[in-house]
Amino acid sequence: MGTRILVVDDEQLYRHLLRVNLETEGYEVIAARDGEEAIELVTSRQPDLIILDVAMPRLDGFSTCERIRQFSDVPIIMLTARGEEQDRVKGLNVGADDYVTKPFSATELVARVRAVLRRAKTPQHGIQNRYFTHKNLRIDFARAEVWKDDRQIYLSATEYRLLIQFAQHAGRILTAEELLTAVWGESYREDKEILWVSIARLRQKLEDDPHNPQHIVTRSGLGYLMPAPDQATHS
Numbered sequence: 001m002g003t004r005i006l007v008v009d010d011e012q013l014y015r016h017l018l019r020v021n022l023e024t025e026g027y028e029v030i031a032a033r034d035g036e037e038a039i040e041l042v043t044s045r046q047p048d049l050i051i052l053d054v055a056m057p058r059l060d061g062f063s064t065c066e067r068i069r070q071f072s073d074v075p076i077i078m079l080t081a082r083g084e085e086q087d088r089v090k091g092l093n094v095g096a097d098d099y100v101t102k103p104f105s106a107t108e109l110v111a112r113v114r115a116v117l118r119r120a121k122t123p124q125h126g127i128q129n130r131y132f133t134h135k136n137l138r139i140d141f142a143r144a145e146v147w148k149d150d151r152q153i154y155l156s157a158t159e160y161r162l163l164i165q166f167a168q169h170a171g172r173i174l175t176a177e178e179l180l181t182a183v184w185g186e187s188y189r190e191d192k193e194i195l196w197v198s199i200a201r202l203r204q205k206l207e208d209d210p211h212n213p214q215h216i217v218t219r220s221g222l223g224y225l226m227p228a229p230d231q232a233t234h235s
Helices: 012-024 035-045 061-069 085-093 106-121 157-168 176-183 192-206
Strands: 004-008 028-032 049-053 076-081 098-102 131-134 137-140 145-148 151-153 217-219 223-225 232-234
Touching (some): 004 012, 004 035, 028 035, 085 098, 106 157, 176 223
Parallel strands (some): 004 049, 049 076, 076 098
Antiparallel strands (some): 137 145, 217 223
8 A cells, every 4th residue: 555645724726736746746635624623534544644724714723733643653744934934833743754835846845745744654764672771761662662750752753863863972971963964864964953843852752851851951052952861771
């Protein structure tokens, strides 16, 4: 079965445009006109990726994304209006993996879709043990599960890949450019905003006090790190 993409947009023009461009690349496309219909299709058709417009009647893209994140970690790309920076940030904050601004080129759209699908499916390399523990955090690489104390933490595919970068390099400062390239791809190297928002969201899920983080620490002017290897164990 091919890769199935759910397109959610109340404008027929954009639904048609997205369908044509994606089907040309070999993807199976299903479509919804609003958020309520989208949620039903996520449950019944289980798409591999969602392209979700922000401005829709009944249930806007932000609320739809939040509802979907309550039961699914399917990758989501938000469609935002050009120049609306607050929409991009809000979309990432509610759980979107990436964004594309309208109007967009077919080349940009397909590149973003491929990048997000690659992040969702590509296995992590360089991991030789099943478990990684850092303070009250535990990662089960075999199941791609993250636990805080005795409670499972649900991460999006992008959030999980970002966390794995820190686990793989515990004790080492990682620059923004290194993280963006490793997790999102070379074309995202300068997109600091998406990294800032993703780290903030990850801290909200992992840290006891996101304002005083213990797992993902900022080193001003240098980058980020998961502190000292002697505080982390592998098994």
